[in-house]
Amino acid sequence: MLHVSDLMREMKCECFCWNCAHNSLHQESFYKMDCPFSDLWKTYLHANDCALGHSMDTNEQSLKLLEENEVVCFARFEYKECRTKIPYLKKLENGYMAIYPHLSAYPKENEALIMKVNQIILAHCGVHVVENHILYLNKEYVRKDSLDLNALLVTSDKLFNKRNHLSKTIAECMDEIDIDLDAWIERTKRILNKPSITPVRTKQCTALRRCSYYPICFDESNEPDDSILFFTTNQHKLDAYEKGIRHIHELPLNQIEGFRLQYAQYMASKTQKPFMDKAALQVWMKQIQYPISYLDFEWDTFAVPPYENMKPFDVLCFQYSLHVESKDGALKHYNFFESKDCRRHFVEQLIQDLPKTGTILVYNMEGAEKLRLKQLANQFEEYRDELEAICARMVDLSKPFEAGLYYNSKMRGHYSLKNILPVFSKDLSYKNLDIQNGLNAVFAYRTYDDKNEEEKKEVKEAISTYCQMDTYAEYVVYHGLLREVEEDA
Template sequence: MNLSKSLYTKAIQCPKSLWLKKYKPEVLTPPDASALARFETGNVVGDLACELFPGGREIPYDSRDFKSMAQRTQAYLEEGVENIYEATFIYDGIVVMVDILRQTPEGLALYEVKSSTDVKPIYLHDVSIQLYVLESLGYTVRACHVVHINSGYVRDEMLELDKLFMVVDVSDAVQQMQASIPQKLEEFKTYLSDSLHEPDIDIGKHCNHPYECDAKAYCWKTQRHIPEYSVFNIFNLGSKKQQQLYAQNIIMIEDIPDDFAMTSIQKQKVDNWKMQRTFIDHDAIAEFLETLNYPLYYLDFETFVQAIPLWRGVSPYQQIPFQYSLHIEDADGTLAHREFLAQSGSDPRRALAEKLVADIPCHVDVLAYNMSFEKRVIASLATQFEDLSEPLMCLHDNIKDLMIPFQKGHYATPLMKGSYSIKYVLPALVPQMEQAYKQLEGIQNGGDAMNAFASLHDKSEQEQKKVRAQLLKYCELDTLAMVRVLGKLKKI
């Protein structure tokens, strides 16, 4: 059996995904741009963590010759190299590469580097298989660690690695897992020994945890024909009610028995779908509209994050605003548009904050969709720039939420598929706007925008100009969409 630590953890989540990876890889969903960006972040974090253990030597990666990698690792150990990066070991067909291996008089110390901000349970399985291989080869391992990002760190002028990273000793936890590993390996070997018969493992909570499985689309849609809107949208995956229905082969919402125990909100969603009925509380919507004062300022931010903060006052994974769109609507329906897009390669927050308070007067109604996001961004800017704190917090306190009528169920249509996310509300209320997003070139969602700006400084001047134009068109459409949604609420 050929197994790596990543395949081992994949099998821990679901052995079927391991079988598919080996015998039917064409059914797996390839990583998208966001996933590729996360992989790159992991590489950057891993390289930087090595600086915590300086003066080491790295084992060059060669996917065609793990044996040579292991031999070089052994040579470095015999030479007395204190720190080895990507130290490689092979035992019984299992290949593990230790991110950082530290050689001490008392034995070896393992360090697994993760770009997350805590120690997730799946990481312990990752480290446990490394410990299993090394101890099976006869090495003495004195300690095992997970190195992860400290989310509470705030960068000063210089990056302080000892504060950016947290080193957590997980020796006891992974040692306790050793006894169960041989049985797991035997189970995985049994699955892989039969190349003709796909494992019969049902869908469940494991499809999403700890990660969304790359076989989910295959298992859910191709094999079980689960529609986009099903009982899994009404009841949480893995919940008791969802499991009760699935045990009775009930997947379609229209098949849920009328007497099935549900909350009032769940029942409303089910009834609306069964009857294909649009529910509108005209009085509640009118009451919401009466709270809005013109001119209305429709605001939407685009942000990106840095695992390794590049600028003073930034924490790991802090949302850094780099762009906003602002549509201004007068009482007679007249629209004006303002926008901001930062230059790449430098901290965009100050310039954005200054433009924001210049574009929006203090005592006007600012409308956002899911306002908690905009409020967090503005509050963070106010904390960072004390001289702008007063006008920024004035904007913060005057934000109102366009999501409320949908979140509270004042407007619900089957087309919204039980959700109040703008992703479902917009095409349900203003279908032509959905087509407008599809016609955008290059950038069609927030993830695209975040990745595009984060990598903008690496592009040529001509390419930067093209991407900036795409960013502006996308963000402008976000606030125009809010204008159209509110317009629909006015009409009804």
């Protein structure tokens, strides 16, 4: 027995499809939800009291539900041992209307594929879907005192293109899809029935976001630090690896695109020592002024805004760590942690703790801390000027590494703070912490309010210790760069 979701995984990658069935990974939801999304969209569609399908329903049972009810949610159907679940079906004069709720602000045109598959399966079962709609979140909705579902949720017969603009209708997208469902089902069955599968590296494995099964498919622990597999954005590296090339410097020069970061990696591989553009690093360092503030936030993302003035997919910052280094070398630490709606207190405490002058060093700030402060400025207009002033003093500590001003092959093609810290310190490590990454911190925070006082103390300490490590790591990395420049002189 398989599900339509298995077909979608097979289209992405045979290994991904097989692993999802045989090596299932527990993955927490990326978004914080105070109640199930289905509760919201059923209320919006006035479907709270409608008939419901169940996981083991046969086609006959689902058809009976449709016959006896105007609306059925979660109806199950099966064709050639491939099962599917339709979130919402409503009886019309000439057939049925299907609605697909999507926890997104921009459901893309590729969503039409699963609608097409479902429509074919239902047609084989004698259910003719004549209308398809998508239900999604209105990104421009701003919550007030209470949640307004009529403003938050949108139904449409159109889907979004790659530029996030409503473009083609669902019907137009479905008309462009030509599939042999029978062959697709049989192909997927053969994959799932294999006792094992041999992984093949492709660009798909690391496109946009690295596949969660990548470490299971490929053990890179024995690869050299300057492995060709770690060559950033190079389109020839997989072919080169298959041909036996193992080190970056072995790749022919005409197969290197010439990006600055690639040059840094190539030179580090060729010389077998760290590459440094000393002059460029010195220019970058001239902008750093004392006192230096090393800053890091932790936050959770809410698909549905829980508090006033928040939009869908806004974040709530619940933690910050701040190390302040004075010119004489003294280092002082500040910490903030709260649960629930702590936004105002977060802003006020941050403004109070941060020095009024000097540089604020943040790692990868544009898509993180800076963006968080801009959201808070929109939510609390009275603090806009102060928050924008803080943003103006921020300097991104990741830039010297992303721009190829400094590269050590020990980084193995990765540029996160956790990958760079061991380059500059043999003693500091996240491995000994109870919480070792940002996602673990978020998941621990989500359980905080459900715990007793002693457990809350432990969670708060674990999250705060992790966040404090991030800002101390920024301090260590910055001074590591300073030492490299001084020693080179």
